Amino acid sequence: MKKLLFLFSLTLIVISCNTDDDSSNTNLGIEGNWQLVAILADPGDGSGTYQPATGKTLQFLSTGVVxxxxxxxxxxxxxxxxxxxxDTANTTIDVDNCTGTYVLNGNMLEVNHFCIEPCGERYVRVN
Structure with missing residues (x-):
């Protein structure tokens, strides 16, 4: 009887443990609303760092529109x-003849514009 109770308890523990307990939106893809949190400030010599920023938002629709x-x-x-x-296949964004690439890492989106010196923006998901 003790063995049966032990096996039953062990089974309940294994079933209740889920490695995917993270309730964040890490698998939503790029679709949704994003808010700017930082921009890359670079003087042109590659020594730039991301600095806090606000005021810009991006909205990615399921139809491929941003x-x-x-x-x-x-x-x-x-x-x-x-x-x-x-374009999710090429990880590119094209708005008004301005093209950039993006990297999606969970709830962080990094957008890199084509510039002479490094140009980048970081966004967080807001939906």
Missing amino acids: NCNVSFCFGSLTQATTTGTY
């Missing part, structure tokens, strides 16, 4: 909403 609340390109923060496309 909306930005300001100009998507670095250095032109107009208040006009811009719309473009993104």
Whole structure:
């Protein structure tokens, strides 16, 4: 009887343990809303670091459309909403003839624009 109770208890423990208990949105892909938290400030010599930033949001729709609340390109923060496309196969974003690449790491999105010196932005998921 003790062996049966032990096996039953062990079975319950194994079943209740789940290695995927992380309730974060790490498997949602790029779709959703993202808020800017940092930009790469580089003087042109590669010594740049990410500095805190705010004010820019990206919205990735399931249809391959991306909306930005300001100009998507670095250095032109107009208040006009811009719309473009993104490609998950190539990890690229193209808005108003400004192309960038992205890396998605869980709830962190890093966007790199094509610039003379390193240009980058980091976003966190907000939905």
